[in-house]
Amino acid sequence: NKQANIALMPGDGIGVEVMAEAERVLTFLRDQDDLPLSWEVLDWPSTAWHQQHGQMMPDDAMDQVRRYDALLLGALGDPGPLSEPDRYCLPDGISLAPLLRFRKGLDLWACERPARLLPGAPRYLADPRAADIDMLVIRENSEGEYVNQGGRLGQGTPHEVATQLEVFTRRGTERLIRHAFRAARLRLEHHDEKRSFYCSEKGQAPAQVCLITKRNAQPAWGELYTEVFAEVAKEFPEIGLRHELVDAACMKFVQCPWEFDVVVASNLHGDILTDLAAVLSGGLGLAPSCNINPDSRESPALFEPTHGSAPDIAGQGKANPAAMLLTAAMMLTYLGHSSSAERLRNAVAADLLASEGQVRSCREVTAGILEHMQNQA
Amino acid sequence: NKQANIALMPGDGIGVEVMAEAERVLTFLRDQDDLPLSWEVLDWPSTAWHQQHGQMMPDDAMDQVRRYDALLLGALGDPGPLSEPDRYCLPDGISLAPLLRFRKGLDLWACERPARLLPGAPRYLADPRAADIDMLVIRENSEGEYVNQGGRLGQGTPHEVATQLEVFTRRGTERLIRHAFRAARLRLEHHDEKRSFYCSEKGQAPAQVCLITKRNAQPAWGELYTEVFAEVAKEFPEIGLRHELVDAACMKFVQCPWEFDVVVASNLHGDILTDLAAVLSGGLGLAPSCNINPDSRESPALFEPTHGSAPDIAGQGKANPAAMLLTAAMMLTYLGHSSSAERLRNAVAADLLASEGQVRSCREVTAGILEHMQNQA
Ligand SMILES: CC(C)[C@H](C(=O)O)[C@@H](O)C(=O)O
Ligand SMILES: CC(C)[C@H](C(=O)O)[C@@H](O)C(=O)O
Numbered sequence: 192n193k194q195a196n197i198a199l200m201p202g203d204g205i206g207v208e209v210m211a212e213a214e215r216v217l218t219f220l221r222d223q224d225d226l227p228l229s230w231e232v233l234d235w236p237s238t239a240w241h242q243q244h245g246q247m248m249p250d251d252a253m254d255q256v257r258r259y260d261a262l263l264l265g266a267l268g269d270p271g272p273l274s275e276p277d278r279y280c281l282p283d284g285i286s287l288a289p290l291l292r293f294r295k296g297l298d299l300w301a302c303e304r305p306a307r308l309l310p311g312a313p314r315y316l317a318d319p320r321a322a323d324i325d326m327l328v329i330r331e332n333s334e335g336e337y338v339n340q341g342g343r344l345g346q347g348t349p350h351e352v353a354t355q356l357e358v359f360t361r362r363g364t365e366r367l368i369r370h371a372f373r374a375a376r377l378r379l380e381h382h383d384e385k386r387s388f389y390c391s392e393k394g395q396a397p398a399q400v401c402l403i404t405k406r407n408a409q410p411a412w413g414e415l416y417t418e419v420f421a422e423v424a425k426e427f428p429e430i431g432l433r434h435e436l437v438d439a440a441c442m443k444f445v446q447c448p449w450e451f452d453v454v455v456a457s458n459l460h461g462d463i464l465t466d467l468a469a470v471l472s473g474g475l476g477l478a479p480s481c482n483i484n485p486d487s488r489e490s491p492a493l494f495e496p497t498h499g500s501a502p503d504i505a506g507q508g509k510a511n512p513a514a515m516l517l518t519a520a521m522m523l524t525y526l527g528h529s530s531s532a533e534r535l536r537n538a539v540a541a542d543l544l545a546s547e548g549q550v551r552s553c554r555e556v557t558a559g560i561l562e563h564m565q566n567q568a
Numbered sequence: 569n570k571q572a573n574i575a576l577m578p579g580d581g582i583g584v585e586v587m588a589e590a591e592r593v594l595t596f597l598r599d600q601d602d603l604p605l606s607w608e609v610l611d612w613p614s615t616a617w618h619q620q621h622g623q624m625m626p627d628d629a630m631d632q633v634r635r636y637d638a639l640l641l642g643a644l645g646d647p648g649p650l651s652e653p654d655r656y657c658l659p660d661g662i663s664l665a666p667l668l669r670f671r672k673g674l675d676l677w678a679c680e681r682p683a684r685l686l687p688g689a690p691r692y693l694a695d696p697r698a699a700d701i702d703m704l705v706i707r708e709n710s711e712g713e714y715v716n717q718g719g720r721l722g723q724g725t726p727h728e729v730a731t732q733l734e735v736f737t738r739r740g741t742e743r744l745i746r747h748a749f750r751a752a753r754l755r756l757e758h759h760d761e762k763r764s765f766y767c768s769e770k771g772q773a774p775a776q777v778c779l780i781t782k783r784n785a786q787p788a789w790g791e792l793y794t795e796v797f798a799e800v801a802k803e804f805p806e807i808g809l810r811h812e813l814v815d816a817a818c819m820k821f822v823q824c825p826w827e828f829d830v831v832v833a834s835n836l837h838g839d840i841l842t843d844l845a846a847v848l849s850g851g852l853g854l855a856p857s858c859n860i861n862p863d864s865r866e867s868p869a870l871f872e873p874t875h876g877s878a879p880d881i882a883g884q885g886k887a888n889p890a891a892m893l894l895t896a897a898m899m900l901t902y903l904g905h906s907s908s909a910e911r912l913r914n915a916v917a918a919d920l921l922a923s924e925g926q927v928r929s930c931r932e933v934t935a936g937i938l939e940h941m942q943n944q945a
Pocket of ligand 1: 462785
């Protein structure tokens with residue numbers, strides 16, 4: 192394993208706090224497991240836009256980040272000192288722009304968000320089978336509903352028309368769907384008794400890809416997705432197939448999430464389904480996420496917890512660093528350090544179970560996790 | 569109250585079964601409460617497309633339905649005898665077309681889907697506060713993501729590009745949002761202790777409209793919605809305001825749905841949120857829905873349960889007719905027969921509680937409900 196250089200980007204809001212914890216844990220693992228890792232901090236908070244530069248990132252930001260092997264992001268989106276209702280009209284688009292710029296500019300076209308309900312995690316569903324949730328949502332990350340081609344005609348007049356174009360390419364669709372099938376094949380190799388139990392109850396294969404569309408109302412790309420899905424599926428005869436409309440999928444995520452395995456969805460649908468999947472696995476405090484280019488490592492991958500910058504609780508030490516640490520574990524796997532990643536994941540799980548019901552600060556949670564890692568060593 | 573003439577459109581799949589129950593109940597209420605109601609059946613199932621005419625509805629379908637005061641629809645969407653994978657590529661768009669054609673062609677621009685968790689209903693959420701869910705989701709029904717302006721360039725080639733345009737007008741946005749505020753005002757007048765308890769815990773007004781957008785990724789219409797929301801809100805100073813991004817809203821629907829009151833959303837976002845709201849209130853077996861034009865009664869309103877035609881269980885007498893009956897109750901209210909509607913709703917609720925845990929056929933459920941209405945009389 193060659194030396195990897197990482198950019199730590201705390202961002203703003205609780206991003207700053209949870210990143211401090213990630214740095215503690217990475218330091219610990221680097222020293223204990225002798226990992227060939229180094230990192231630098233890139234301090235580009237949303238608030239910089241208001242306070243300093245009139246922009247969030249330096250002009251050469253994209254060039255700067257390309258120098259790293261991976262980017263670890265805390266959170267972005269603190270609207271800063273603007274007050275209502277101005278904050279409605281301005282800052283989201285600016286403060287979150289770097290996120291979308293990284294995903295698109297670095298061609299990180301797949302977003303992966305796994306959802307498992309760890310013992311001890313907050314549980315929102317009544318059904319005890321929720322303990323068996325184990326799904327991976329793969330989201331398109333580079334096109335579709337997020338191309339932001341649109342605008343406002345006659346802005347402010349009674350005749351105003353706002354348009355937004357959705358653009359889907361076969362190339363983008365095919366690589367996404369093939370990646371989902373490959374992920375399902377990998378999961379099949381490490382396959383889990385419980386999941387196969389629920390699947391076989393329904394007479395399905397023990398690994399499955401579920402395609403999400405809204406083809407009954409948006410046929411143009413719904414049909415493209417459906418056709419590409421059927422074609423690529425032929426390369427993976429061992430994988431079961433399923434299709435759900437996005438509205439029905441949201442419902443079934445609440446009613447029977449243990450019946451899902453790999454789920455593949457467009458940018459917007461994936462955004463919605465991954466947030467739902469995060470709740471199913473205990474909420475945003477525990478939901479990791481990565482943005483990758485499965486075909487190439489030329490650009491750095493971007494790892495970020497699913498949660499936002501939560502300005503309402505920022506700076507109070509209340510944020511749960513677990514999502515950030517599970518995200519760091521995803522990054523370690525990506526960089527080839529699977530056993531350190533596994534160690535970290537196990538410690539997060541052990542700490543969660545041991546501390547069930549306790550209210551702890553951000554630092555205390557990390558301390559608990561570090562202790563578990565020490566004991567494992 | 570003048571004589572109203574209704575079209576009963578069973579549609580296909582379980583629509584046929586649940587509509588038969590609706591007709592029994594409407595007959596009972598008409599006779600008992602002396603309602604000035606008459607109806608005719610329009611038999612336009614999806615399967616007609618395959619079996620008979622090569623189309624679902626006669627050419628003059630839109631003219632035919634305009635003659636009625638209200639349309640009561642069972643369900644549509646049975647793909648018919650087509651087998652996989654063909655059913656993926658063809659029939660949704662055809663079999664569901666009438667639904668979207670009615671909504672758009674009759675200018676039924678608002679869809680209302682109330683969600684309350686009745687005692688005895690299936691419960692998916694662990695938190696006991698779920699008993700206090702009481703929200704009304706108002707969905708845009710005529711434009712936005714559903715305009716179906718799009719297509720496929722280079723279809724089938726590696727260079728294929730599929731596009732879909734989203735179109736939002738200020739006129740469409742303003743009438744939608746004003747309708748949501750009016751609905752909130754009505755709810756304020758009949759306001760409920762429990763809801764105001766949760767709202768005031770958070771320091772909010774006891775009636776509230778929550779706007780849904782995805783303005784951080786789709787700014788063009790997100791900003792239009794946000795600006796119109798702020799403007800219209802000024803006419804309703806007594807109503808609290810809230811904004812959620814659609815992904816966060818889905819999450820909060822699972823985490824704390826009792827904190828929502830009126831929710832107003834675009835066509836696609838509303839589609840997703842109303843399906844989620846349906847789960848929260850016990851699933852599709854209990855979720856009513858209406859499509860209305862709040863400004864005009866020139867065209868008939870369309871009442872349909874949120875569920876689809878469920879071809880997998882159709883014809884087996886397993887479907888729950890409650891959603892259809894609660895939908896019929898919405899129609900009765902619309903036609904000015906609120907006390908009959910209330911009677912029907914109460915009977916559905918009483919029957920649900922009395923029969924908790926029992927597996928009953930479609931007809932048995934209706935029999936139970938009719939019995940409760942008889943006893944109330
Ligand atoms: C911040 C926002 C643009 C982003 C998205 O919608 O992609 C976020 O919700 C996410 O899921 O990472
Ligand atoms: C059938 C489909 C087009 C429809 C919609 O998305 O509007 C349905 O899901 C609904 O919610 O009524």
